[in-house]
Amino acid sequence: MNKLIHRLMPQIRIRRSYNRSGYILYLVMSLLLVWAIMTFSLSRYKSGAVNLLSHTSMQSRLTCAAAAGMSEIWALARLQANDKIGKNDETHFYNMLNRVFDRNSNEVPPAQPYFCERAFSAEQLPYASILAEEISAGNIEVRGHCRIYFTRLIRKSPPAFSGHIEAIVTARPKSDSQEIIEIKERRDFKIIDTRDIFDRYALYVKDYGFDYNRTLQKLYIEGLGPPVRSSVFLGSRHAPPYQAFKGISGPAPIFFDFDFQQNKNLVPALIGNLHSPIPAGGVEIPSINGSVRAASKDNVFWAVPMPLRFKPIYDRGDFRDSDFYTVEALQQGYYKTFVESAQKTSGSQYSVPAMILDDWNRCGGNYADSQVFRMVVATSIEAWNYLYAYTDARHLWDDSSWTAFAKKIQFSGLSDYIETMKRVHPDKTVAGNMPGIFGADDKQPVILEGNVFFRFFKIAFFDEFTTSMTLGGKSASVEMPAIPLHFQDAAGNASFLNRAVRVHGLEKQLMSREVDEIPVNSLFEIGVSPYPQNVQAPENLFPNLSVAAISYRYKSPEDFIAANTTQMADNSKRLKIDGIMYIESGDLDLSSFKSFSGHGMIWIGFRGDVYLGDLAKSKPADILKIFAQDGNFIIKSDRPDVKISASLLALTYFSDPQRNKAALENRGKLIPNRHGVEIIGNLAVDYLFLADRNYGIPAGKSLVIKHDPFLFTPVYPKWSTIGPVRTVYSVNASREQSFFK
């Protein structure tokens, strides 16, 4: 063998060297062979993996398309949930969500769950379809379906429901019916009725207020109507312990100073009020003294049209002559007219002057014992004309001094009024004018609830007269001066002055007095209504809320602002409101927000003030209610006047026995912080104040509350909130296990 090899080897070498020219072809052929083997192996052994890859790729695309479809459904749901345009379209989410309210109570929770559904064809998911076409060259079809389940009744009346929306989206290739991706997703929703008892109030104040009659800082209410009428409630909780309020059953009365010049539009309504209308009167007091007539003109807004003879009143009432013996003015009149002139003319023993002097000496200065004086009184009762008129505080006193009008003897009957009031009701010593509760021009009626009365004044006197008197058989002409009928405190001794009489059905006493029995509400409604309608304890009234109705909860105001701020194109910030948004506690500063959009309420459950600047709606149907349960609204703005389009409710409720509920710092307030404030919405506070050196409204500015008609009659009384959290999410790729059964 070896030998053979040794023999052949040289030959082989020779042949190889001889054939060397074809070796490149040989090399190329070998490489091609290796390539072919590798390709074969790959196709043979790796085809499974390639299949898997293409399968996974298709599934990814299907998932992508399905997810797009799902997002589109949620976008549609959010867009349509509170869009009234779809109220007649059965496939519209607005219609689907609100349909429940039309159902019979047996068909809805709690009797049984109720659901409605809607299918989405590929055409109804246009954006997902476009995406599917792009990623699969038109091979994928996306379809969806959604069901709205109403599972719980969270408020009976008006009804409110919660439940969930379940959406399923299917994406499948058109070429292969076996492949499928289904995504199922569920989100909670709530549909609540945002209306509340406070909506009908333009202003709701629980506590006794001191500032209603302020002249420099005014409160104006611009109510709604017709056909509806806004309400205003002014409560009297925590009324000051004035002597005047002692022994009063029910809320302490609040008085509005009627100013007949400023409130001239109200004069007819006042005279014709529904509580005790006043007969037609004159514009001046019909005294026989011309100067009195002239002085009364423009200083009274109603006067007796003609002199009233006192004698019939005397006869009707339970008077005695002796009632008048102590009347000082009468005594002085007698002394000057009779005694002094007798002393000057002292004639013979039996002359009239001598008789008068004799009588005067006998009585020893005690008028009641003077025969002549008694005769004069009896004559006066026969001759007196009783005159009275109505005026207001501002025409009687100016700050701390009486006006010239009030100083005139005939009109000086109220000279003791101030002294009395300092004791019994200090607020009444100030002359102010009533708030613009009926609008700035007193032409917009509202229902005023609460113990609120007008205050104005009656000035009354016996007119001067001249008569002839027979004395000692001789007739003599007697001139008696006018006698002002002085105000007498009811708590003091009863006299003929404050004795009940009937004059014109309205006047119950002879004396000059304050008229404080006409309810303000009686101008446009029937009489006084001390409490809000159907409410027995106005101080216990709070927004009608339940924990179940809360849509969003936030630990702090910062969390709330972070989640609900929209930056606008002009760099201003807009607040997003969606249902009841509950903030646990903390100060909420909304002063940097220029506007809000949506419908709902911000509710600060525990301690926290709300800072507000100008805040506008983004559209008229938007409604924002802010309920500070243990805090104040504080105005914070660079501008002197702010305009807030919101319903502000600062009604304190806490359960801490350590804190005094009557303490001023624990009562909900609107703190204007030296700004003029205009609220378009309404205001409900525990304590309303206007004037305060540091935190009140500046002099010349006002608090204007314009009742929002959209608040009174909301466009969307039912508001749907769809939760941002997916409570269920699952993906299915098996046709056999399809979510659709």
Place this chain on the structure above:
Amino acid sequence: MSKISKQADMTKSDGTGGESENFSLPEVKLSICLEELDSSDTMTRQSAIAQLHDFISDSRAVTALKKRRHIETSQECIADLDEILKLALTEKEPLKIDESQTGSPARIAQLWLTTPVAQLAGLFKHLKSISTEDQIMVFCEVLKNTGETARILPLLELSRRVLAADTSVAQLENLLSSNVSLLLIRVISLLIKLQPARLMNRLPQLLVHQNLQVRLMAIKGLHLLSKAQAIRLLNELISSGNRGRQYSAFTSLFVLPFEDTGDIVIRLIESPELPENLEHVIRYLVYNNPDLRFFKRITLSYLMHGKRIARLQSYWHLAARSLVVSGLTQKSEQVLKNEMLATARELIRTHLKQREEVKEENRLPVRTRNQKLASFAAAEQIDKSQTRQLLELCSQLSDSDEILSGIDLVNKHKLFSGEFCSWLESLLDSDSAQVVIPAIKTLEQAGQLRLLPHLPVLVFSQNIAVASASLETYAGIFPDKLAEKLKLWLRDKDSKIRAVAYQGLLKVDFQRAREIIMSLFKSSRNIELIKYYSPILLVNPDRSTAYKLSIIAESCSGELKKHFTLLAHEIQQVLGAPENEDQPASFINDAGLMQQWAVIHAKIRQISYENRQMELGDLFGSKGMNLALAGLLIIAALLFIGNFEIPSNLRQPAQVPVAPTTFSNDLGGMQADAPAETVSRPWDYQIPELATPPASLYQNQSLEEFAAVHEELARETTASSTQAAKKSPQIRLEEKFR
């Protein structure tokens, strides 16, 4: 000419300055001023008038001033003369001063304001006799109430204690805004002595004052605040071509320390023409201010330009002598000179790669073998026919020695006619340096203009001696033409041409050379080129150069910046100037005025007395140009708008139809245009149909129900919400019912 000049001449003649120390500086000054008073230059006269104020007591000065007043035509000078002559007047009748008139400072002040100016001298004597406080009051009162120079100037002679008072200094500071130059000069001079920091605020304005004397005084003030800037400005003033300015600036050399003005003096010495009286003063300065650094500097200059400027040698000797006489050196004068020469040579050697200078051989007259030539040489004078013969002879000469003899004959007999010049010109093409160089020298005398076309060729001669000699001649007789050529050669790519440019720069006046080099430095980015020419600046060290280099360094970066900074630094080192020369004076820091000074310093840096050539870049960077360009642009735009109609579809982009994809939340309709948010009111819109909702809707919660909700919430919330104490009640209302 005065005694001064004679003395100076003596100094000059013996070259030692032996009598310089006997000079009286006021005399020198007065002499200069009196000479300058007759100058044709207004500025020089103004300067002289201002300075003569110091000699107002000297009758020579007053006489000269009066004489000048009669012939003066310049309004400014007339005004100054009037003011100064008012002071020179003294009334024959002394002012009678009443006791009642001088009872109080206020009265004296009043008297001062009303007394005729000529009688103020009497009142001044009285004023000096009252207490210092009263003098201060009078001083302030007068300054408050008058701006009349003649009334203020005498007051400035009050004692230092009076003037140094804070109130007085404040008044003086107010005077800085005066527009009377004479007054300004005096006030600045006073403030320099009293409180230089007070000058600071007005310095930028004073430095550009129209009156040169004011500027100079301001420079003097600036010297206390920033030595570097002051020297720079002075340098710029003296370097300016204006002779009048130079004269005026010259006086500053007396008032500033010599160590700071040394390089300016060098520049003056190097300047091509130095008026005689200035030369005397420079001698005085050099002799009286022995300074080793100056000596080093002048040695350098002597070595560099000694050949060209003969006077350098005498100043060099004088500087050495002053050092020896002052005892600042123990070495003998000769040793000192030798040592310094060696040091300077070493410095030049390290920095300059000079072409080997060919030592000029002292050519001995050759005894020519040409008989004809010999006969001409023997003749004392030659006539016309002989001249023609000589010309013919010369044109036939070919031997170098004979040609040289011919040239000597031309020189001897001053044969500078056109024919001889042509012959001499023809010799310039010779290969022999021995022929070419004498031909150049002769042509220099015979016909400079004929030499001119040859010089730019000869400087590139292969023969170093010829090249050197021709360059020297070029620089000597046509410096301007050479400078023009140098600007071209400077940037040439050929290293030979650059080498000639380099040598040329060394030959021309340094200021001119510096100008050329600086313009190269400003415009070139070729670092090699810049480095090539840098040593020229180094061997002519000058503060001004260093400053200019630092300015250029600020406007560039990288290697260039590094190089310029280093070069400036090296120059400073050669000058021996301290590094922190531009640091503000310590009293500025003490007075807490550093920030203020920084602003003013920046302003001062902007000031320059040089006639700057505006470059195109500067032009476009200037505010005026920008405004003009903006104006043109607006006009162009207006013309365009006026003449052309813009197509409407360009104004408004086509509206893309938008599908109604936005659904309204409002009343079920399409979105209405919302009004501005701040004015938005519900009743801007259609109010919903108001209807009282059913009573059942208003079902209210009982307190118990509400409490239950509250409790439920309390359970779910953290304790902090319910238990945390309320923040301190910041808002306390006026509780009216308490």
